[in-house]
Amino acid sequence: MEETKYEIVRRVLIIRLQKDLDHHCAVNIREKADKIIDRYYIKHIIFDFSKAKFMDSAGIGVIMGRYKKIKYSGGKVVVSGLNKSIDRIFNISGLYKVIDKYDTADICLQKIESA
Amino acid sequence: MEETKYEIVRRVLIIRLQKDLDHHCAVNIREKADKIIDRYYIKHIIFDFSKAKFMDSAGIGVIMGRYKKIKYSGGKVVVSGLNKSIDRIFNISGLYKVIDKYDTADICLQKIESA
Amino acid sequence: MNIENKMTIEFESRSINESLARTVVAAFISPLDPTIEELSDIRTAVSEAVTNSIIHGYTDEIGIIKMECFIVGNELSVEISDLGSGIEDISRAMEPLYTSRPELERSGMGFTFMEVFMDNLEVVSVPGVGTNITMRKRVGSVKEMQEYTQEINHNVL
Amino acid sequence: MNIENKMTIEFESRSINESLARTVVAAFISPLDPTIEELSDIRTAVSEAVTNSIIHGYTDEIGIIKMECFIVGNELSVEISDLGSGIEDISRAMEPLYTSRPELERSGMGFTFMEVFMDNLEVVSVPGVGTNITMRKRVGSVKEMQEYTQEINHNVL
Ligand SMILES: Nc1ncnc2c1ncn2[C@@H]1O[C@H](COP(=O)(O)OP(=O)(O)O)[C@@H](O)[C@H]1O
Ligand SMILES: Nc1ncnc2c1ncn2[C@@H]1O[C@H](COP(=O)(O)OP(=O)(O)O)[C@@H](O)[C@H]1O
Numbered sequence: 001m002e003e004t005k006y007e008i009v010r011r012v013l014i015i016r017l018q019k020d021l022d023h024h025c026a027v028n029i030r031e032k033a034d035k036i037i038d039r040y041y042i043k044h045i046i047f048d049f050s051k052a053k054f055m056d057s058a059g060i061g062v063i064m065g066r067y068k069k070i071k072y073s074g075g076k077v078v079v080s081g082l083n084k085s086i087d088r089i090f091n092i093s094g095l096y097k098v099i100d101k102y103d104t105a106d107i108c109l110q111k112i113e114s115a
Numbered sequence: 116m117e118e119t120k121y122e123i124v125r126r127v128l129i130i131r132l133q134k135d136l137d138h139h140c141a142v143n144i145r146e147k148a149d150k151i152i153d154r155y156y157i158k159h160i161i162f163d164f165s166k167a168k169f170m171d172s173a174g175i176g177v178i179m180g181r182y183k184k185i186k187y188s189g190g191k192v193v194v195s196g197l198n199k200s201i202d203r204i205f206n207i208s209g210l211y212k213v214i215d216k217y218d219t220a221d222i223c224l225q226k227i228e229s230a
Numbered sequence: 231m232n233i234e235n236k237m238t239i240e241f242e243s244r245s246i247n248e249s250l251a252r253t254v255v256a257a258f259i260s261p262l263d264p265t266i267e268e269l270s271d272i273r274t275a276v277s278e279a280v281t282n283s284i285i286h287g288y289t290d291e292i293g294i295i296k297m298e299c300f301i302v303g304n305e306l307s308v309e310i311s312d313l314g315s316g317i318e319d320i321s322r323a324m325e326p327l328y329t330s331r332p333e334l335e336r337s338g339m340g341f342t343f344m345e346v347f348m349d350n351l352e353v354v355s356v357p358g359v360g361t362n363i364t365m366r367k368r369v370g371s372v373k374e375m376q377e378y379t380q381e382i383n384h385n386v387l
Numbered sequence: 388m389n390i391e392n393k394m395t396i397e398f399e400s401r402s403i404n405e406s407l408a409r410t411v412v413a414a415f416i417s418p419l420d421p422t423i424e425e426l427s428d429i430r431t432a433v434s435e436a437v438t439n440s441i442i443h444g445y446t447d448e449i450g451i452i453k454m455e456c457f458i459v460g461n462e463l464s465v466e467i468s469d470l471g472s473g474i475e476d477i478s479r480a481m482e483p484l485y486t487s488r489p490e491l492e493r494s495g496m497g498f499t500f501m502e503v504f505m506d507n508l509e510v511v512s513v514p515g516v517g518t519n520i521t522m523r524k525r526v527g528s529v530k531e532m533q534e535y536t537q538e539i540n541h542n543v544l
């Protein structure tokens with residue numbers, strides 16, 4: 001089973017999700033991400049879904065949770081590579097009101113750093 | 116769900132298996148193949164497994180059944196494109212004693228027609 | 231299409247079994263030849279109900295979750311039940327964004343997704359006894375509709 | 388590795404459910420991170436037992452087949468049972484190439500595959516009552532063995 005990948009570029013954390021973002025995975029991601037955020041003074045977060053196939057409402061919790069954590073220090077959460085089903089979950093749940101979407105993690109990084 | 120494909124080249128029937136060759140599919144393949152064999156005076160049969168992922172002992176029945184049907188008129192059954200697991204089933208069951216294997220359906224056709 | 235089939239699976243309330251439940255329901259409906267969207271709708275709805283039984287129904291203990299699936303014609307019905315804590319106030323529980331466990335970063339969108347992604351949702355729950363979720367969805371109906379529309383267009387032209 | 392999990396699935400004896408049973412067992416063992424070969428071994432053995440319940444156990448009627456799976460440590464155990472015709476002579480049934488239904492092109496290799504592909508096979512059957520097949524297999528053991536061998540080699544060098 002593929003594990004979620006974490007990459008740090010300057011003060012941006014890129015979380016590359018694998019396969020499913022459900023409650024089972026959410027628990028691990030939340031813990032791991034928060035450790036990295038605190039330890040490496042992370043300002044912005046990119047969730048890259050290009051390898052993810054599935055997300056349910058537990059994913060909303062993970063994303064909103066990280067958003068709340070970094071927004072006070074002016075950080076942004078952006079997402080990339082969503083398939084149709086995951087895009088629909090984002091739409092229905094209203095996540096796009098606070099979170100921007102781009103095609104790839106690279107574009108996310110450019111947008112964040114040029115903002 | 117992908118359906119098994121049947122192709123007739125001169126008097127050779129090429130059966131292109133999709134996904135699983137289990138008892139469920141075996142029932143259909145047996146019926147369809149026998150109709151074609153009788154109707155089009157089929158002499159040889161190629162089972163192409165290049166799109167197949169799984170075979171159990173029901174597959175042995177289908178292959179041996181067709182072998183018995185055409186061997187009296189000097190026909191041959193040859194197979195191609197087996198993955199490791201299916202190759203192992205062929206080995207254990209002794210099918211290779213009466214059935215030749217080649218890499219692709221095209222090579223099977225050449226071998227049959229040049230024999 | 232005239233398919234009939236049924237199955238029941240019981241599994242422990244471990245989060246690893248959320249993906250098991252999704253895979254099982256997907257495999258069970260594959261004879262109906264669902265669209266990618268229908269598959270994703272059903273997988274999501276099942277995931278929500280099973281996760282709820284794990285988190286809210288059984289909280290910290292390991293209990294048994296039961297999922298019964300039926301196909302009649304082109305309709306799937308799925309029943310997911312637990313013998314856990316039950317729900318005190320079902321209508322409040324079903325409100326979008328309501329969650330009793332914000333500390334777990336629950337979004338309160340579980341029931342909303344079950345309603346949106348399935349044709350029909352019924353919730354029966356008794357505090358201290360357990361919860362039973364029944365969901366129904368016609369599968370392949372989009373394709374039938376398209377064929378139907380094409381037929382109509384054809385007739386009009 | 389210290390995984391524990393269990394599940395039970397009951398489904399109708401329709402041939403369409405042969406692939407369901409394989410998919411379910413594969414999804415159930417995925418936390419054990421099986422090799423492709425182990426997955427294929429287990430899928431084949433389960434397919435044989437389930438097909439037998441459908442063809443031999445229930446013949447032309449629709450009955451219920453039960454599959455119970457357990458993981459303890461890195462061992463899978465699968466129990467497949469039917470309430471069908473049962474087997475008169477188990478040792479003859481288990482002989483390679485023996486089949487009571489050659490007219491269905493059965494090869495008589497089902498039990499042989501279950502034995503070859505699993506570590507352990509037990510057959511309990513009572514004529515007129517039903518049949519119960521229990522199979523066990525350590526999963527991931529090949530990888531452990533390889534690591535062990537590497538360790539030994541390392542120690543020797
Ligand atoms: N199986 C269940 N057992 C007990 N309570 C439940 C169950 N399912 C749902 N609930 C209650 O209903 C509430 C709303 O559920 P839902 O809309 O799925 O949101 P969430 O799971 O994010 O809290 C839950 O917070 C919980 O209090
Ligand atoms: N579940 C079962 N119920 C009744 N009879 C069975 C069952 N499983 C196996 N048998 C008997 O054992 C024989 C051998 O089984 P097997 O080795 O799987 O070969 P095959 O299925 O090809 O006949 C069958 O032909 C049948 O007579």
